[in-house]
Amino acid sequence: MSAPDGVYLVTDGAQAARAGRDVVETVVAAVAGGVRWVQLRAKDAADAEVLALLRAVGDAVPDDVRLLVNDRLGVVLAAREAGARVDGVHLGQGDGSPARAREALGPGMLVGVSASTPDQLRRAAADGADHVGIGAVHATSTKPDAPAPLGLAGATALAAVAAGHGLASVAIGGLGVDDLPALRAGGFDGAAVVSAICAAADPALQTRRLVRAWERAA
Ligand SMILES: Cc1ncc(COP(=O)(O)OP(=O)(O)O)c(N)n1
Ligand SMILES: Cc1ncsc1CCOP(=O)(O)O
Numbered sequence: 001m002s003a004p005d006g007v008y009l010v011t012d013g014a015q016a017a018r019a020g021r022d023v024v025e026t027v028v029a030a031v032a033g034g035v036r037w038v039q040l041r042a043k044d045a046a047d048a049e050v051l052a053l054l055r056a057v058g059d060a061v062p063d064d065v066r067l068l069v070n071d072r073l074g075v076v077l078a079a080r081e082a083g084a085r086v087d088g089v090h091l092g093q094g095d096g097s098p099a100r101a102r103e104a105l106g107p108g109m110l111v112g113v114s115a116s117t118p119d120q121l122r123r124a125a126a127d128g129a130d131h132v133g134i135g136a137v138h139a140t141s142t143k144p145d146a147p148a149p150l151g152l153a154g155a156t157a158l159a160a161v162a163a164g165h166g167l168a169s170v171a172i173g174g175l176g177v178d179d180l181p182a183l184r185a186g187g188f189d190g191a192a193v194v195s196a197i198c199a200a201a202d203p204a205l206q207t208r209r210l211v212r213a214w215e216r217a218a
């Protein structure tokens, strides 16, 4: 299974609704704009709703789009058992054991872990994660309990530590088009965004801008 690369969409249903869309429409627009990595993040939804959303998104996007689920290993296991499309789970520091997720999912699925310190990166690698979300890069109103902003320099220093442990890395937190060149040049494999796409008036166009900024930095 591959590791995240390029622009990675993390969904937010409330932001999408405020912009006049649902999550499936937002994901379809982002995929039309070039996104190939999507994480369904629905903090207040019941597991059954997340599973239904996963099925709906899986039916709506091409096979080369990777689909991960935020926080909920149980939903990933249920989806796999039911034959629904799903590629892995993303776990934060308080979301349960990445080692248990790796054991349950086996080597063929993705385990992403959030990290904001070198020690968290070291443990993520030891626990069998294949990639990490490093942040928050900047302050963000999407996640009020996000770790303190690392800044671009602090985040890229952690991307180098992640690479040293054999982990792919995506940056996250307050990211926009202007951040992407420095993040890519600084060694990140991808950049994860929530509001830049979910709250955009035209999510396909905004995704194209993000993807172009990432590609130009190659
Ligand atoms: C790619 C990516 N990186 C980091 C996070 C944050 O995860 P977490 O710290 O568990 O916070 P919540 O998203 O669960 O609120 C992420 N979701 N994705
Ligand atoms: C989920 C998450 N984890 C760290 S910051 C963050 C929120 C990122 O949202 P946005 O891209 O809107 O700043």
Ligand SMILES: [Mg+2]
Residues within 6 Å of the ligand: 070, 071, 090, 091, 092, 093, 095
């Ligand atoms: Mg979490």
